[in-house]
Every structure is written in structure tokens, then in C-alpha cells.
Amino acid sequence: MAIELKISEVKMSAEQSGKWGMVIDQDICTGCQACVAACAMENNISFVGEVDSGYGRSMHWIRIERFWEGEYPEVKMTANQPMLCQQCGHATCEPVCPAFATVHSQAEQLNLQVYNRCVGTRYCANNCPYQVRAFNWRDYKRPEPLSNQLNPDVTVRRVGVMEKCTFCIQRIHKAQDVAKSEGREVVDGEFTTACAQACPANAITFGRVDDPESLVSQLMKQSHGVKHLEELGTLPNVTYFKGG
């Protein structure tokens, strides 16, 4: 009798099991890119421009991947796949940084990128199996009126540093501060990330994965949820629904 071992059943330490997580329903994603725009606005992401963007230097913390199945003319488009940092519990980007610029946060259980510690070896991006890290190849100018809408809660990055999705850590902190001042815990659904907030189809759900009562935990229990490249042992914290 073969022993079936699912990675989700392997006992993990609290550090690896994650705290914040996301569920993305590819079946209802329309590929409208509202999340991409909202993320760029929220997180002060540079405006790369046409030329560099066309050469694989587009700067997004979340991107909509589109794929086709079959050979022409029998081409079928598959579900859109929003791809962002999976906030791995056992991240491959972290150990390879020689300067400790990408580290695991003890408090939030997220992969942090310390911009002012980054020296730009780009090893983390190379070693990320999801290819979701974005490098500041140049100091890009923000055309008017984009230069007037910077979010004061988020650092503006400059040339030569790596950046990536933070699960809107500034929003997490704000919600925690408000809850603390009111002497309570953060309530599920009290706040969400910019991408989830902007999604018109409600395809993105964000919340605590270590709280079994939260919406995201409830959704994750559905049988058709998958985690990408789980076989690498990265322990990602984003679950995808497809063909449900």
C-alpha cells in the first residue's frame, strides 16, 4: 500500500505555516488588470514606459498571465492567472541574498524586502520560481499626474534595488494599530490588500490563514484549490482555484 503524503499535511512550524494568505479564483477573474493598476497606485510602483516594458522590464508586483491551449486554429484561451509573490513559508529568495536584504518577518510571516539594504545582485529574483520580483533597472520618471499621487505610507524605491509584493504590509500595520488602539484584535475582512479591494469580480480574497474562522481559511478548504509549484517545497501562501 503506497503511502500518500500531501505537502499540506506535513507538520510545519508556526513560522512556515504562514499568517496572512490569499485565495485567487481564476474562474471568475476577468483579466481586467484592475488589481495591477491598484497595486501600482498603492505601492508607488514606477512607470517603466513602453520600451523597457516591452523588453521584460515591466514593473508590477502582480501580473495577469494569459495562456493558450492547443494549436492554431483550435486555440482555446485558459483562465487568467494573476501571479504575485506567494509569500512562501520556505522561500528560495531569502537564503541567497548575501546582504540579508530579503528576510522573513517574524511578526507577519511575510517575505520582506529591505530596499535600503539591497545591493542589487539580483540573486533573489533569479532564484524565485514564480519570477515575481521586479528590479529597478533605471530611475524611471513618473509622468504627470502620476507624480502627484505617491502613497506616503510606502517607500519610493530608486535605481538598483529589488522590490516585490508585500501583501500591502502598510495596510496590515494600519489595521493592527487601529485595532490595538481600540483594544481588540483585527477582525477578518476589516481591511484587505489593494488588489483584492480593486477586483470587480471579487476573485481575490485576503486574510488570516492561521485563523480557521476567516473567509480565506474557509475558502482554502475547498478541494479544487492548488498552490503553484508546491512540489519545490516553497510552502506558498496563495491558493488558486481553477475549474471549480
Add this chain to the structure above:
Amino acid sequence: MSDNKHHAGHSHEEHLREKHLMLDPLPRGQMNDMVMESMLEKPTWKFWVVVGFLSFIVVYFLFFKWGVLIAKGQGEAGVMRPDYWGIFLVNTVFWIGISHAGTFISAILRVFRAEFRRPFTRAAELMTTFGLVQAGFSIFMHMGRVWLAYWLMPYPNQRMLWPNLHSPLTWDLLAITTYLLSSTMYLFLPLIPDVAMARDRSTGWRKTFYKTLALGFRGTEGEWTHLRNAMNIFAFAIIPVMFSVHTIVSWDFAAATRPGWSSTIFGPYFIVGALHSGMGAAVAVLAVIRGTMKHMKYFIRGEHFDAIGKLMLIISMAWAYFFFNDYMVQWYGGDKWTQQLLHFHEAGPMGWMWFAMLVCNIVIPWAILWNPKWRATPWLVATVGIIINFGMWFERYIIIPISVTINRMPFTWRLYKPGIEVPMGIGTLALFILLYMIASKLIPLIPVWEVQEGQMAHELKKFGRETVVSVSELE
């Protein structure tokens, strides 16, 4: 010679003298003067034209372009997602590879008492040091914020931030620094008797220069004993350093989670590759020295090219084994991304490079170096050496920018187009040649004392049908 039976014995001896440097001794003073002359010979206008041209390339392509790169960011280079690493790292691995020949020739052949090494150990050691300088430049060019490079060093700071010892890049930095320091010391130790010789034969600023370098070496028995001991210790100690350096360089790739990179054979594969390109470069440098500098035809002869040619042939075979082993094992692993990548290597848009690599690294060396006559022809072996270096550069290009094109996220696949890396890479090559040209005028390129030692103490040993000049019982 059979066609001249009358003088058979005599001409055989002549032939041996002509063939083997060890059997063709010259008086000590004469040999010293020859080396001094080769160094002090007034440079021709051609020398200055080449120096001027190389200086221009170094200033404009290396330093000015580097300034542009720093001012404008890595966007000036061809790197992007998914090719976060490009030609800068190709060049880093390439130059570290070149630097391996110096240690190999000088330390391993010294330890194994291969006598043919004697006249060109210094030329090879200089390649190590100058090659490592280019590797250092290349890796710093690659960094997004190079002005913060000192953060990779374990220096005391108030925030108690140290380099991450989990990162292969930190291992790399430590290994390359160790190698640079130890190979420079290893270059310096055997140089001491030669600069002392030069000190006694020069005047003016050169006298001061050699006096400083010679550390007061007078050639007493005690000094020689100390020097021999130190060189012996270094020769043995630097061999593991050399092996570890390129193994650790390979771990930058092998320790990563990428198809095509996470291969357990990368360590030895990279070392053999390094020796392959290093020997090729060494033989090219020797041919240039022999062709351009005075008296060098006495010191560097066909027998030396023949010996290095044999080594090149063996290393080429070893490289072929490791290449196909790496390829086979990865293919046999059956991972779908790796299979995509292996097909992309030979059938993708850069497939021509994959085939060119095999032709340069295997077909051409095997086709030419098997023949003893061809092997003893300096220009031919040097040409093969240069071709091998093209092949080995292709190999690194295939391992880095071509292999990272294919990853587990097909949405991001994209082919790398080099930008500012190309002129800057040419700049490192120019700096390498320039440093070498300057060194050839400043320090004795031939370790005279080693040649003299070999000529005094040689004996002939029979290995099978081959008679080999050897110095087995020197100490």
C-alpha cells in the same frame, strides 16, 4: 637522424639540446643577461601603439561606460526578467576560469615535478592575478548598487549586520578573495630571487623598485631554505584553494532552484572547464611572449607547446565527459522544465552557439592536438587555445543568460539581448592584455633561477618508451 649516420651520435645530442631547454644549459650570467635584456629592451613604436590603443579601450569602454552604467542603472545592460544575470557574470566565470591555469601550471606541475613547467610558471601565475582582477571588475559591474559593495564584507558596524553566510554569493566572495590573496603571494615568492637578480643589474628607479620588491634577498643558504619551504607550503596549500574557488563559483548556479542549474556535477564540471579555458589562454599568451620578446625562443620551445598541448587534449576529453554527463543526467531526470531547457539549448534561437561550443571545445582540439608535430607548432596550438576560449565563453553564456531564459513561469520567457556589457567586457580583455604588457617590462617574465636549477640538477628518466627530463632528487 638516420639519414646522417656518420654524425648520428653527435647530431642526436644536438637534436636533444635543441629540443629540451633542460639539456641546453647556458652560463648563469648569460642567462640572467638574456632575461634582463628581454625586459629592458627599448619598446618599439608598435608596442606604444598597442599600449595606446588598449589604454583608450580601457578608459573609454571599461571606465567611462562603467560610469554610464552606474549613473543610469543596470537598464543600460541587456538584463531583464527572466535574465537577471547576463554577460557580466559570464565574464566573471570566464576570467576566474582563465585564472585557474596559472595555479594549475605553477602549483600542480610543481608538486608533480613536471619539468617542462619551469620557464613559464611566472607567465601563468601573472595570468591568475590579472585574470582575477578582471573577474572582480566584472562582478562589481553586475551589481545594481556597486557603491554599497562593501556591505558584502564582514565589517564591524553598529547595527551588527553581517553578510548572509547562507548565500552562495558570500561563499563566492570569500573564496575569490582568498584565491586572489594567496595567488598573489604565490606569484611573489618565486619572484624574489629574480627581482634580486634584477636589482643587482639595474640602476635608477628600477634599482629602487627591485630593491623594495626583493626584500633584501641575497641568496644565502638560509634564505633559500626559507624560500623553498614557503613555496612548498604554498604550492600544496593553493591547490585546494584553486579547486574550491571554481566549485564555489559553480554553486552560485548549482545551489539555485532552477531547471538546468541544480546539478550536482557542476563543481568538477566547472573546474575542468576552467582548466580548459585557462590552458588555452596560457598557450596563447606564451606564443605571444615567444613571438614578441627578445631571447624568448631560447626559453620557450616547441617542447613546451607540445606538453601543454597534451594537457589541453586530456582536459578537453575530461570536459567532454563532464558535459555529456551533466546533459545526460539532467535529461534522464525527466523534469519537464529541464527537458524544455535542454531542447531550447540546441534547437532554440541560440542553438548555433551550443553547436559552436561543441566544435570549439571538443572537435577542434581533438582534431589538431593528437598530432605531435602540430602540437609542437606554437601558432597552431595558440590558435586552438583561443578557439577553446571562445568555446568556453559560449559554454558560460549558455549556462547563464540562455539557461535562465527558460524557467517554471512560461509567461516570462524571453531571450536576452546584450547591451553595454559587450564593450565593457572587451574593456576587461584590454585591461588584461595591458596589465600583461606593463608587467613584461617591469618584472622578469622567466623565472631564471628555476630554469637554472632545472638545468643543473636534471636527469633523464625513462617512462615506457619515452625519455623524460626530470629533477627528482633536488632537495
